[in-house]
Amino acid sequence: MRRTWETIRAGAWIGWQVEANWADPFLFAAFAIAKPLATTLILFLMTKLVSGGAVGAEAFHQLFIGNTFFLYVTEVLIGISWAVFRDREDYETLKYIYVAPIRFLPYLLGRGLTKIGTASIGVAFALAFGGLVLGVPIRHDVVTLARLFGVTILGLIGVAWLGVALAGISLVVARHSINLNEGLGGVFYLLCGAVFPLDVLPAWVQRISLLLPFTYWLELLRRIVTGKSYSGILRSTDDGSLLLILAATTAATVVGGFFWFAWCERTARAKGLIDWKSNY
């Protein structure tokens, strides 16, 4: 257990060194903020365009919350995959980490922790920006914040394990397949109704959406922050039930992610891909 925790810490530390040592703090912060700010403003302007200039529309509030917290998903999914590619091909350190007497999975979880940390900067900024500049009504009493923290952590567990599952894919595909992981981020963005109510999706797609932990995660977050529900299909489900479903789907993600990663790791080792160089 202690060794596992040490490995996670080491992974988080190296992840932070790789992420943060390239620039001064100002530039690093700008980098952490630029993406969420840009996507927030894109959605804001799209909403403004459609609503003919009416700012503060409820629809924007809801898609703002979804889009902001979804940043965790994209950052972790892509971040962990990139970590595998770069360690494997640029720094050529993956093989040395792999042959060390540690387990690789905790190392990747550590790398994921760093991405969660850096994404948190963007999320916090975006929430502040949305609340202060764009007029999004964000409840911030102690109870709300405590609930927000708890639900966020639960969601992040699912995010981290999904990241690990995708890192498994990264072990067995070429570097340019980072598109695959970015694409999967797009799939989840679409399916979990991050920026539109699930009701606009065809019924058969909604059934898939209802299998994803992020769907419930974002809905819960919206209810906590704004006090209102977004998707009609989930409106009749109370908060407690949503929480239970989130916990169950997260657990399924953890289990599925664990076995999927194990299979990918075995495959990578069987095919000699641990120290593969695929850049062209």
Place this chain on the structure above:
Amino acid sequence: MSRDRQDLRERIVMNLGAVTARASVRIVAAFRERSWLLGETLFPILSMATFVLVYRGLGAPRAFESFAVLGGAMIAYWNNVLWSMASQFFWEKEQGQLQLYLITPVSRMSILLGMAFGGMLATTTRAIVILLAGIFLFHVPFPWERAPGALGLFLLTLGALYGLGMILSSVFFLWGREAWNTVTLFQEPVYLLSGFYFPVSALGTVAASVAGFIPITLGLDGIRQILFGEAAKGFIPVVWIVPIQAALLVLYLLLAHRALLVMENLGKREGRLTIRGG
């Protein structure tokens, strides 16, 4: 033929050879390692679909959905410039291959063009798939009869965009990872500033004017106007956009030539030209 003209001819032939040589690496790889197909077809459709559905969720007019489709297609080219060209020197440096290119007697612009052209197969596949998916899956309106004019403006825009990409690539002669992260910083903000998913006129006159220095901004604005007329809510008339884009093309190519020279010399002076992991 005079000696100078022969030299010039030889240099042109050699540089064209460099373009095709570097492009061939990507093209050969695209046929040998086909796992890119999924990432360049199915997933971009999903990204585009998201924004189409945002408009549908907001109850927007159908023409707005076309904006999302066109924007999604153009993003492919912006990303091609950013990743296959602008950042490519960084990757070559990290792989230890940059120095092999830098000691060759060809123009750096030829190498960069080759990199961008090589990525064109995947990029164009992505763009076409997004367009067709938008039209046939989401039934987004698309006036085919106006496509040739739009294509012409698109090609002009692409040229200017490549010029900008070359300017950005020059920073990697001096810097490494921090420059890569800074270039990465441009990705999403340009989605916003260039109005990939909405008419750039929504940004307001000042912001849209500044954004006009990114070739894709006015290019996309003009393409939408050609295709959808008034419904595109254009920023400035197409008749002005064409000469502006042509001017940007010339300006950026000249600046790129200069930037590559200056930055390379700076990199050589500072001893940072071939440093890896920095």
Place this chain on the structure above:
Amino acid sequence: MIPGSTAPAIETAELTRRFRTRRERDVEALRGVDLRVERGECFGLLGPNGAGKSTLIKILTTLLLPTTGRALVAGFDVATEALSVRRRINLVSGGDSSGYGILTVRETLHLFARFYGVPWPVARQRAEELMEITVLGPKADTRMSGLSTGMKQKVNFARGFMSDPEIIFLDEPTLGLDVEASRSIRGFIARWVRERPGRTVLLTTHYMVEADELCGRVAIIDHGKILALDTPMALKRALPEESAFILHVASAPPEGWSERLAGVRTALQHTHPGTGAMEIRLTLAEDQVIGEVLGTLRDLGIAVLNLTKQEPSLESVFVHLVGRGFEEADAAAGAEGA
């Protein structure tokens, strides 16, 4: 000097290169290097890690500008006439196994030939020849990603010769290669220089055998300064220490046996601790005296089991000039850089 084929291949004047480190100290990688390499030479640059060899190569191959001083390659200034320099040179960095994994060996060689404007039929023939010489022929259509590290280095090596450069810079070309591969690389270099009069090789290495075997002249560099420059033989001869003859004999000769021989300067004998054999180490006024020594030992009834001559090595030259061996110099360079 007007650029052209009469200019020396490489010429530097007071070449200096300083780097600023993170601790804001200036590190002088090169200090006033004056060098002249004539066309057709195979010239060696010998020195430990951190001596400045690679820095010099980078300047000469237009990858780095000097801080002060001047460098001309094929008569062209590396700082202001880089394009003209690049048309005439190529570079092979040893220990380099970079390459596009997706391309085959043949494709990799052709790729870089095109950057030098080598016509297709010439490139094709040259690639086949180089692959044969470097024993890459069987792997011609194998992807780079499927090659061993040594094979990739061989491809990198062959790539450097695809443009048939006037001047080739080989920066530790056999670094990390096994004995057989190193030998074949050295054989290729020697043959290339021999078969192409006017072509020049600048070889950096810290393997003395390589420098001794290949180079007509050698410069020894340490801490950015050229300490000595001459043929390997001349450098060794300039040492105060002399050649020694080592004899292994069946039994110990009597005391004072060598005093009768005028040409014997010193005769040290001891029993080898491992084998118990008797070893005599002789330094002679001149090599011919060994004949008299052997005759004397025969007359005394002492069988000579083995005779070897020990020449001063380039490492001896280095130690004499620098005051420490290569391993110690490498260790010191490592400590300085820490």
